[in-house]
Amino acid sequence: MWDAQDKPAKNEQPDGMTRLASAAETFIKQERWSRRWTNLLKLAVIAYIVFTLVMLGKQFAPSEDIAMSKTHTAIVNLNGAIMPDSLNSAEFFNPLLREAFRSEQSKAVVIRANSPGGSPVQSALINDEITRLKQKHNKPVYVVIEDICASGCYYIAVAADRIYANKGSIVGSIGVRMDSFGLTEMMEKLGIENRSMHAGDHKAFIDPFSPKDEAGRAFFKEHVLERTHQQFIKTVREGRGDRLKETENTFTGLVWLGDEATENGLIDALGDVGHVARSVVEEPNTRIYETEKSLMERLMGNIGAETAAQLTQYFSTLK
Numbered sequence: 001m002w003d004a005q006d007k008p009a010k011n012e013q014p015d016g017m018t019r020l021a022s023a024a025e026t027f028i029k030q031e032r033w034s035r036r037w038t039n040l041l042k043l044a045v046i047a048y049i050v051f052t053l054v055m056l057g058k059q060f061a062p063s064e065d066i067a068m069s070k071t072h073t074a075i076v077n078l079n080g081a082i083m084p085d086s087l088n089s090a091e092f093f094n095p096l097l098r099e100a101f102r103s104e105q106s107k108a109v110v111i112r113a114n115s116p117g118g119s120p121v122q123s124a125l126i127n128d129e130i131t132r133l134k135q136k137h138n139k140p141v142y143v144v145i146e147d148i149c150a151s152g153c154y155y156i157a158v159a160a161d162r163i164y165a166n167k168g169s170i171v172g173s174i175g176v177r178m179d180s181f182g183l184t185e186m187m188e189k190l191g192i193e194n195r196s197m198h199a200g201d202h203k204a205f206i207d208p209f210s211p212k213d214e215a216g217r218a219f220f221k222e223h224v225l226e227r228t229h230q231q232f233i234k235t236v237r238e239g240r241g242d243r244l245k246e247t248e249n250t251f252t253g254l255v256w257l258g259d260e261a262t263e264n265g266l267i268d269a270l271g272d273v274g275h276v277a278r279s280v281v282e283e284p285n286t287r288i289y290e291t292e293k294s295l296m297e298r299l300m301g302n303i304g305a306e307t308a309a310q311l312t313q314y315f316s317t318l319k
Contacts, residue, residue, distance in 0.1 A: 117151025
């Protein structure tokens with residue numbers, strides 16, 4: 001006999017249904033927490049962007065000292081290789097120089113140099129413009145070398161009234177070069193044949209896939225490299241005058257550190273931008289003259305620099 005007491009209650013659910021309801025309730029709670037964390041993350045990102053924009057605005061706002069003073073030491077940065085169509089080309093650099101010289105509030109112009117050199121033509125164009133602006137505005141110009149000022153950078157620097165550097169700065173490299181290479185032996189081993197064509201016996205004298213053209217190379221060295229070198233030497237002698245103490249190594253392309261460069265006359269003294277502004281120009285307030293950047297360029301540059309610094313710090317802790 002089946003006892004009525006053994007019958008399940010009408011409101012009692014089987015164990016499977018209870019577990020299913022519990023799982024559904026847990027899922028709903030997890031979804032709620034997930035949405036909350038997602039919203040919190042979005043708010044954090046927005047807060048970071050707003051904070052970065054505020055800090056960026058403070059960074060590019062005029063300093064209090066400059067705002068209170070009518071005069072300043074104008075600074076123009078020369079950073080990186082000197083090449084056509086770059087920020088260190090005459091096309092972009094010379095307008096900054098003109099603006100710095102033309103300003104009635106600038107007491108002197110300081111070129112902060114940190115460059116390994118580059119195009120001799122662009123360097124000559126910038127050198128000529130510095131010389132012209134000095135005479136036109138009767139305003140002193142100084143070059144302050146940081147890590148390196150070699151080759152084309154030094155070609156530019158000699159146009160200044162005085163050159164300063166750190167004792168560890170690399171200075172000099174008064175020479176001219178053109179890089180090339182040859183792959184003919186490797187091509188022979190690999191069974192590769194050069195089928196290029198040219199009209200003119202020496203048209204391909206620097207072609208890395210053709211045999212070395214000794215006559216063409218000799219002509220190029222004499223009529224281009226050597227002549228450019230002599231133009232460089234002439235510019236250095238005119239710029240440095242009696243301050244330059246020439247030796248057999250001066251124009252060989254060698255470099256010197258700042259402390260020794262003061263002895264051979266490549267530079268005038270040791271000092272940084274702050275020293276030149278305070279003690280030479282006697283105007284500690286400074287203003288950097290640079291190409292206009294959009295807010296997005298400034299923001300992305302600021303975020304990129306900060307990210308790189310944080311990653312460097314993090315990886316250094318893993319060593």
